[in-house]
Amino acid sequence: MYSHGSESLIKQAREIQEPELQKFYSRLVKLLQGKELSHETIDSLQRLHLILSATKYTRTLPSELQKRLSSLLSSPSEQLQVLSSAVLRETLPLSGQERNYNQDNTSQLNSHAAALLLSQAGSRADLSSLCAQLLRSLESRPSEGPSHSLTHMLPILNTILTHSPECLTEDHMTLLSKKLVDWLRYASITQGGGASSGGFFTGPRSRQPVPIAELDGTVSGDFFTVLCVGQGFTEDQWMNVFSFSMLRHWLLTYHSVSNGNTAADTDDRSEVDGSVVSMVSATSSTSRLLPPKERLREKAFQYCQRLIEQSDRKAHKRTDTELQRACLVEAVCILDCLCIEDASLVFRAFPCIKALFGRLSSDLSFARVLLPLAQFYLNHGEMAAVDCECVWNLVFGRFPADLFNDPFLAHELLRFLRVNLESLQLRVPQYTCSFPNLLKLLAWDSPAVVDDFVDLLPSLVTAGTAVELLHTLLDLPCLSATLVLQLRSASLPICEPGGRGLLSLDAFRNPSYRGLFLFLLRGEAGSGDTIDRLSTLHELLAEAVDWPRVIQCTQTVPVLLHIFFNKVITVADEKLLAHLILVQLERSSLLLNIPNYIKEIHRVFSCHLLRLCKLHPSLVVDQSHELLEFAGTTANVYSKEEIYTHVVWVLGEYLSVSCDSRCSVRLITSCFEAMEAVLFEITSSAPPPGASSPAPRVITTLMSALAKLASRSHDLIPRVSMFLSKLRKVARGGSVAWCTDEEDLVAIVTRGEELWSLLKAPGVAQSVLTPPPHVTTPQWHQDTNVAMPLGLRALTSLTHSQ
Amino acid sequence: MVRCFLIHTVCPLSAVAPGESRVLYSRVFGPDEGVQFAQQRELSPEERRLLQKEKVAVVARQVCSAVSLSREASGRLLVETVPGEEALALQEADSGVVRLRAGDPFSEEMSVLWLGVQSLGFALVCESHENLLLAEGTLRNLTRHCLEHLHMLGQGSEVLLKSNRIDVLLSRLLPCGQLLFLNHRFAQSLEKEVAAYMAK
DSSP, rough: OEEEEEHHHHHHHHHHHHHHHHHHHHHHHHHHHHOHHHHHHHHHHHHHHHHHHHHHHHHHOOOOHHHHHHHHTTTTTTHHHEEEEOOHHTOOTTTTTOGGOOOOGGOOOOOHHHHHHHHHOOOOOHHHHHHHHHHHHHHHHSSSSSSSTTTTTHHHHHHHHOGGGHHHHHHHHHHHHHHHHHHSSOSSBOOOOOOTTTTSOOOTTTTOOOBBTTSSSBBBBSSOOOEEOOOSHHHHHHHHHHHHHHHHHHHHHOOOSSOOOOSSSOOOOOOOOOTTGGGGGSGGGGGGGSHHHHHHHHHHHHHHHHHHTTTSOOOOSHHHHHHHHHHHHHHHHHHHHHHHHHHHHHHHHHHHHHHHHHHTOOGGGHOOOOOHHHHHHHHHHHHHHHOOHHHHIIIIIIIHHTTOOHHHHHHHHHHHHHHTHHHHHHHOOGGOOHHHHHHHHHHHHHHHHHHHHHHHHHHOOOOTHHHHHHHHHTTHHHHHHHHHHHHHHHSSSSOOOOTTOOOHHHHHOOOGGGGHHHHHHSSSHHHHOTTTHHHHHHHHGGGGGOOOHHHHHHHHHHHHHHHHHHHHHHHHHHHHHHHHHHHHHHTTSSSOOOOHHHHHHHHHHHHHHHHHHHTTTHHHHHHHHHHHHHHTTHHHHHHHHHHHHHHHHHHHHHOOOTTTTOOOOHHHHHHHHHHHHHHHHHHHHHOTTOOOOOOOOHHHHHHHHHHHHHHHSSSGHHHHHHHHHHHHHHHHHOOBBBBBHHHHHHHHHHHHHHHHHTTSHHHHHHHHHSOOOOHHHTTTTTTTOOOOHHHHHHHHHHHHHO | OEEEEEEEEOOOOOOSTTTTEEEEEEEEESSOOSOOGGGGSOOOOHHHHHHHHHHHHHHHHHHHHHHHHHHHHHOOOOOOOOOTTTTHHHOEEEEEEEEEEETTTSOOOEEEEEETTEEEEEEEEEEEEEEEHHHHHHHHHHHHHHHHHTTTTSOOHHHHTTTHHEEEEEEEEGGGOOOOOOOOOHHHHHHHHEEEEHTO
16 A cells, blocks of 8 residues: 555655755746636646655645645635645645734635634734624525535634634524524425435426435334434535534533633533523423523533434434434434533433433443443432432443453543542442453553553542452463463354464353353452462463453553552552552462563562662561561562562561561571571572572672661571672682673672671661661751750850850 | 544664654644744744654554554464455454553544555544544545545555545545545545546
């Protein structure tokens, strides 16, 4: 599709030299002077556009050329209009060129020229003038005219609303509200020009108007909407389409509850002022007496109700069926908008909404329509005292469980959660327990939705579910593999063996392993933190470790773990934090066997283990049994170096009486002995086959930890000294089996010597190795003992002895 | 509303750095975002245009990486289609949506819907609250028309040399970035106008 030809065209366009370019410009000017529209002119204009748009640096055209192009904007040939506006869009407007906003003939502004003016608007003032011009032409023009001549105006107005809603004055808004009402509710109900009179009226001469039809072919019995068809369309029917297309945006901009600010505040939906009851909107028969804004509201309401009814018809064409769904989404959103503005409409709207929900809720293919319905229930369900449980069961239950592989639904569902987070946390208690289901969206398509989960995950971390959530996050790659297997299992026939290397598929279908997979695929939290046979599960999924989907998933888990830990320290008590430490130690060896993944997880664990212990040093004494067990296992040095190093460090640092009064001499001694044994072992022999030599950091950390412990229990000092002197002797003998790099060995030995000399002065050793907090976090100016003024005062009183 | 429509490459190209994408067509609707913001109004028109081009390039890169990750994960083999098989190419296309956070690169949050048709990507940058069902249908329709009218399944460069056709297509089906609720009759009427233009 993308050929070398295209590539070289772009290169040529970028690298065209100035003299050649100038020649091209003058040739083009000459061509444009001619009266006929030649093929060469079109071609040259097109090439000019390519030259200008191929580079991000702007080229300025000679003013003669630019003036000619500007005049082409109003050419009768559409090709010239398109090309000239395209070219002018890629250049700068001539300095001093007056914008055509105040010309009288803006009513003849074609759509391309108008779009160009819009894109060149440099300030709010420009937009205001353009807006005023368009609306002036709307007021003044006669109602007949060439088709589509008004239609381009509404999109431009809609754009102006996006960027600068205050451009419209009160009068403008009133005028447009009236026009919108006319177009939406009172468009012709007969078919437009060119409608043949066949079908309903016999006789070739019959010129009677033919009524519009519904999408299923029946004659339409009510006002015209976007879901009505005819052979041809009248101007106001076109305006009906354009009006509905911009209706929601109009309502959001000008009809929001907090009418003072013009920016649509779509997030602020949870607060509905129940006391705002518009008395006039109670009945529709009095609508003719309503002010324009309220009248538009009423007509919009009727339009949406009609669309909902029309969407139940069976359309003949597939594109129309899709349009019906899009219309349902739009209609429900607009109703939601209207009900926020006027709470009394809720009672009129709910029967219709409920009926629609009942009609669609059993059909998952309507999932994307059901989300706006859920939004409606969330915003207004409480007020209407409607039970919303079935809605939430769908949104948090069936959608993520069955439709996790629909990227559009995933995006919209997660956006729904993000936008309504506060409201959901208040009103939907099952939200925080639904993470096993929600995480399926992440497990399936991590790159696309990880950004959403970065925002949502903190809200899912609660004290009650934290441990289960941690386990679930660690097993996300397993979930990813399981979802792949689930889909494959559904599509491959049962009897076909997973021949092409899919042992995992056989395992998935095997009844004796069912429980493992069912646990991963569970929908709600609360049935257990994790399963006993995790290692079995990991083995069964061994061939999934190089599936791209699984690998993409593993790359997102570390980030989410960081977010998890950052949040959990704010909601957890010490007991829970202790439990989390244990989970970290336990799971460090229970992960799906992907080396990069394991390494990254260990790194995250190390970081947060450190943080937790820094925040709550007493945790170390509290969990000393498990930490000691971990630190005393030599195998951990080789398989979990990162975590091991940190465990040893926290033991050395925080296993002291000053951190926790329960710390006894016996505890310190047993810890010392466990670590001493490991240190001896790793520095006396070569690493086991398959493992690399321990990093110098592990050894020095062990040595430092032993020294710190010894400084607190002086009987241990001789043992440390003995080890360190032995180490020096061994190192002097040349290379050793456990350390391959000579520089590393020197560093280790140097550290050993430093520690040895420090321990010769036991009293000092403790404060050097474990400085008390007021030394490590000095607050000189805040500390009353060292504050300058106090010091000066003391000196003064000493020198002035009376 | 739609802020931007673009067509760009999604395959690794020898001419550009890996991960970079060549933008073949881009159309940003409406005035520059900076119109609302005081400090951006201090930028000169050249700087504004440069900024706009950079933003489009960012979108292209994001979509490019989303397409390649999606294709990698699904493991589906790319089916080569030839001119005449536009409907098949569209059916086989990968699709998805990327969320762009506020500020990165547009000032508000945006949703980018994308279609990956072999080595090219078609992307629609929509405001986040937009009706994505309608946007998806519009994107598919636009893509089908582009593939057909510009013979994009072949080796030609019409997408570069006949970009005015895309402009006209957009002016009918997505005027100023406005998504339209078009039933098959309205769509037919507009498509007839487009076809008449293309025939010139």
